[in-house]
Amino acid sequence: MKRKILFAFILMSFCVAGIAALQLYYNYATYQEESRRFERSCNDALDEAVDSSFSKHRKIVLGELRAWLHDPSFVKITAKWNSDAKQTVFTIAEVEPSPNGQSKISMSNEDFKEKLDSITPKAKKKLVEHMVSQVDSEFKRGYVWFYTQKIGDSLSKAFYDIPLDLRIIKKQYQASLKEKGISLPFVFNEKQEEASYQTKKVNISLRRPHKKELLYASFVNKDLFLLKELKWILIGSVLLILITLSCFWYTLRLLLTQHKINEIKDDFINNMTHEINTPLTSIAITAEALKKFSHDKQAQEGYIDIILYQSRKLMSLTDEILNSAKLEKSEIELQDTIKVKILLEELVKGMDEKVQLSVSFSENEIFLKGNKNHLTRAISNLVDNAIKYNISDIPTVAISASAENKMLTIAIADNGPGIPDEHKEKIFSQFYRVPSGNIHNVKGYGLGLSYVKKVILAHKGSISVKDNIPEGSLFIIKLPL
Numbered sequence: 001m002k003r004k005i006l007f008a009f010i011l012m013s014f015c016v017a018g019i020a021a022l023q024l025y026y027n028y029a030t031y032q033e034e035s036r037r038f039e040r041s042c043n044d045a046l047d048e049a050v051d052s053s054f055s056k057h058r059k060i061v062l063g064e065l066r067a068w069l070h071d072p073s074f075v076k077i078t079a080k081w082n083s084d085a086k087q088t089v090f091t092i093a094e095v096e097p098s099p100n101g102q103s104k105i106s107m108s109n110e111d112f113k114e115k116l117d118s119i120t121p122k123a124k125k126k127l128v129e130h131m132v133s134q135v136d137s138e139f140k141r142g143y144v145w146f147y148t149q150k151i152g153d154s155l156s157k158a159f160y161d162i163p164l165d166l167r168i169i170k171k172q173y174q175a176s177l178k179e180k181g182i183s184l185p186f187v188f189n190e191k192q193e194e195a196s197y198q199t200k201k202v203n204i205s206l207r208r209p210h211k212k213e214l215l216y217a218s219f220v221n222k223d224l225f226l227l228k229e230l231k232w233i234l235i236g237s238v239l240l241i242l243i244t245l246s247c248f249w250y251t252l253r254l255l256l257t258q259h260k261i262n263e264i265k266d267d268f269i270n271n272m273t274h275e276i277n278t279p280l281t282s283i284a285i286t287a288e289a290l291k292k293f294s295h296d297k298q299a300q301e302g303y304i305d306i307i308l309y310q311s312r313k314l315m316s317l318t319d320e321i322l323n324s325a326k327l328e329k330s331e332i333e334l335q336d337t338i339k340v341k342i343l344l345e346e347l348v349k350g351m352d353e354k355v356q357l358s359v360s361f362s363e364n365e366i367f368l369k370g371n372k373n374h375l376t377r378a379i380s381n382l383v384d385n386a387i388k389y390n391i392s393d394i395p396t397v398a399i400s401a402s403a404e405n406k407m408l409t410i411a412i413a414d415n416g417p418g419i420p421d422e423h424k425e426k427i428f429s430q431f432y433r434v435p436s437g438n439i440h441n442v443k444g445y446g447l448g449l450s451y452v453k454k455v456i457l458a459h460k461g462s463i464s465v466k467d468n469i470p471e472g473s474l475f476i477i478k479l480p481l
């Protein structure tokens with residue numbers, strides 16, 4: 001049995017260790033994945049923020065370009081049909097030509113199919129939008145498109161001279177991070193000792209790719225943030241491990257208790273066989289002697305007395321076992337009105353005279369509703385134990401009864417060996433005996449106190465045992481009146 005329990009214990013330990021290890025691995029992998037996702041999101045958000053700021057900047061400059069082209073004091077736009085090329089040719093000329101460089105440009109537009117000899121507002125608008133989109137695609141590549149010197153100079157000034165605003169990028173970055181579920185503080189372009197994550201560097205120069213102005217963000221509390229994100233998974237895992245451990249512990253305790261009960265039962269059966277065998281052998285030998293030999297009347301009576309004594313012993317033994325078994329199934333009837341004083345006085349009447357036995361009461365008239373027979377047997381068991389386990393020179397047992405607040409307290413104190421703390425609760429279990437090695441010099445089956453407890457519980461009371469002072473045990477019964 002012990003080997004089987006050990007085997008089950010080893011198997012269960014492996015299982016629990018396996019579950020815990022898998023959980024740890026799963027949590028670690030989830031953390032890693034979450035960390036990668038965090039880094040991806042931070043970098044993507046930075047790209048998005050820079051792109052968005054860049055596009056806002058382009059939009060502002062393109063708005064200015066549009067205004068210049070529509071401004072007749074800045075440029076004059078004309079249109080003329082070229083019959084050779086079969087296209088309308090537009091001319092854009094500076095009103096106040098720049099001293100150096102090109103001040104005029106002619107161009108046609110493939111998409112413009114109309115035949116015009118002078119400019120119309122609709123054609124002008126179409127031409128301006130075409131130019132704006134050309135300039136925009138060049139801006140995206142980091143160039144400035146020069147139509148005429150003045151337009152080019154003004155565009156360069158507007159586009160290159162005002163760099164991307166870091167405050168706008170920061171706001172945009174915060175918004176993009178929030179969209180991705182990250183609300184952590186960060187700083188731009190600052191190398192921090194305690195930084196737990198730094199993004200890759202993004203070029204924010206408007207002249208990119210020719211010039212480099214790098215931007216990166218540093219985050220301090222990345223790990224704490226990730227732990228917060230994963231808190232439910234972590235809590236769930238810890239709970240799962242705890243539940244598994246408690247199940248393991250519970251099952252192990254159950255197995256050990258079962259094992260202990262089996263041992264106690266084996267012990268009980270061995271004890272019992274011995275207890276039954278001795279009187280039975282004695283009866284058999286005496287009966288044989290009676291049958292084989294003729295004895296005088298006095299000797300015959302002596303033999304018969306032995307047979308009677310041993311049969312009574314057997315009967316009381318079976319009674320004790322039967323009583324205990326009966327109590328398991330049936331309910332105890334609580335119909336008797338018991339006068340506590342009389343019950344206790346009658347109980348001690350026939351007891352061993354070598355023992356100093358005393359009974360005291362706080363008052364004479366205490367009445368209790370209950371089962372007189374069972375209660376008498378139960379208290380007798382306690383007094384019997386107090387005497388039979390007593391090894392002192394002058395065995396003393398003191399019984400006292402008092403009533404207070406509708407509660408009867410009966411205390412049975414002895415000056416015997418007492419009961420070690422670790423056995424105080426267990427002695428009320430069936431078949432339990434305080435171990436005294438393999439030798440029990442006091443006979444018993446471990447049934448007495450379990451019977452007492454059942455009777456007291458049936459009366460809705462309680463029983464406990466304490467150390468008597470200065471020595472011995474003190475059993476306390478409490479019964480509601």
Ligand code: ADP
Pocket residue numbers: 385386387389414416417418419427432433434443444445446447448449450473
């Ligand atoms: P048993 O038939 O063994 O007496 P009980 O259920 O009456 O069974 O008692 C259980 C155990 O409690 C005993 O084996 C004994 O060791 C211990 N015990 C009970 N009463 C006393 C007492 N008054 N003093 C010391 N030990 C006691």
